[in-house]
Amino acid sequence: MKALNHPSWRIVNIYHGIRAIPAFIIGLIPTWAHAEFGLNLHAPASGLAQDIYDLHTVILWICLAIFIAVFVPMFFALIRHRKSRGHQAATFHDNLWVEIIWTIIPVLILLAMAWPATKLVVSMKDTSKEDLTIKVTGHQWKWEYEYLGENIRFMSNSSTPKEQIDGAQPKGENYLLEVDRPLVVPAGKKIRLVMTSSDVIHAWWVPAFGIKQDAVPGFIRDAWFKADAPGIYRGQCAELCGVGHGFMPVVVEVVTPEQFATWQQQQKTLVAAASANAGKTYELAELKALGEKVYATNCMACHQPTGMGIPGAFPALSGSELIAAGKAEHIDIILNGKPGTAMAAFGKQLSDLDLAAVITYERNSWDNKLGDVVQPADVTARRK
Template sequence: MGMGTRARGLIGGGMAALALALFAAAPAAAQELVGQPTDGALGLQAAASPLKVEAHMFHDAILMPIITFICLLVLGLIVWIVIRYNKKSNPVPAKWSHNTLVEVIWTVVPVLILVFISLFSFRLLFNYHDMPEPDLTVKVTGNQWNWAYEYPDQAIPEYISNMLPEEEVAQRGMPHSLYRLAADEPMVVPVGANVRLLVTAADVIHAVALPAFGLKTDAVPGRVNETWFRADRPGVYYGQCSELCGVDHAFMPIQINVVSRAEFASWVASKGGSMTPRTADQAPGGTAAQIEAGTTGAVATRNVSSGPMRAASDAVAGQSAPAPAAAPAPAAPVPAAAPAAQ
């Protein structure tokens, strides 16, 4: 009786503590910040891309109910065993050692649960790999310890993105929580565009991680990994390198500014690029073929200029390129002079 009372007291106290924690965290969750961590918030960051929306559904509607049910079931079994089979309640222990039916159940049921989870997991994984026609391509290179971005479609050469120092964060009137998240030269993309990222590294393994878009892709020296995202709404979104890469690993933030099409065109012009994409071999720093060949020397080549921007490029090239001049006809051979008569 004493053991049962103590067990029920522990359970009641734990449930009360959990309820109090949920109640205390509710205001923070209601004021969740977009594109950055929120102190005291529960759950994942707010989704800003279709892939992250699907990841939220998978986590909230599939994984969390199953995990919660399993935890409560195991907790209930433990409490029941503690109360029902302690020495005071059960002075004469049973002599059996196993139960075939129970063993079949606890083998088959977990397999069925895993198969059920895999159906949704594989669908989400396929969506990550099934990239739609990209509107622009950004080459992302991880360095010790900063990021380099290049826009081959817009002829924007590689530029370096470093973390903003703490004093500059304060000078710009930004909240201190953005220290180690804000960057001096962010990646800029237009809202609603399908952005293809070609991710690699110059020295050691890094990782591009941006929670609001559901991105996490390794940057590996000697190879190019490909991923994509589409930002549904304008804003500033923050991420970080999520692969331990050296002493300054904590100082590699990723900042992505999602802007309107007009603002993106102005930014491209400020970088010396052009919204009328040139052919891939004209873009400085080049194509995916040059990127991959220069990085790996063995990866199959492919053109990064594709989609609507590539179509526009081909149309412009077809209209503006002058017709090649006709090659001059080869001169007729001059016959050798006949020898003089003797």
């Protein structure tokens, strides 16, 4: 043991330690080679986003030039004229012209940056001369899109599988950035968005378009974008809006004007078909099958797949006294929601068929074995 503490052994240990350092660094090189060091704004997909990107780049270079002009001479003076090298601190008094110059120069720099920035902000707020207006309503936690004047309205929900969220499956390429129904718009057209919210503050954000606008309850805000080329563009809610905030993506599908016209006609056909089926009588099995899908999209996050809810936050539906009370009470709360709670009003979000289906599903699932059926006509009657 004494031999190991001999100075010669200490020198050997230090030598081997120094030799290990390059080996450690070399071991990291493959990791560095595959690392992503790029840091920048999202690639622009609209003229507005390109203007934001260009202004950001110009101001960044100006800031770099100011940094060099100020700090390089300062560090040079600190190093070359330090006291340890025999330099003495200079004594001098105020110089009016120097103070005027170093006040005017920053003001001119700020004005040079403020002018293009102000023009860009004014352009971002100019929603006139639009080709298409879409009303966007934020809900906890999904988006509602209504094409004004076109009789097209639908909900856009996150479609990331629950298995991926729970870690039972590998995460997909667009994890938490995929929806069941994207917003569809034509390329090269100015799209005006009028935004509001039904509950809390949300924010509709698609970085590729250079657009981020808050959706505030009781207020109408507007914004616009014009996509340059067809493609799929993704974003998300950018305002902390509750426990489901991370599950509120935005997906915009940009298509050619011809494809958009075809899509519009298809949507109008679907609306007409839904209206025609509103008076149809459905079997229990049909409604339960559809209701299970509606429940998975709109209700499962709060009330859970088992219908047991989340204790202290969201009530259980399985064995619920409300459901056992009767169909009318059940329909009313689904239609109108419950003030003061997270229970939203689905009357404007879902069709009468979807509402009838999900209510039937809830009344005949888990510990609820009522055996009754709610038809679309029953929902329609409760709306009046």
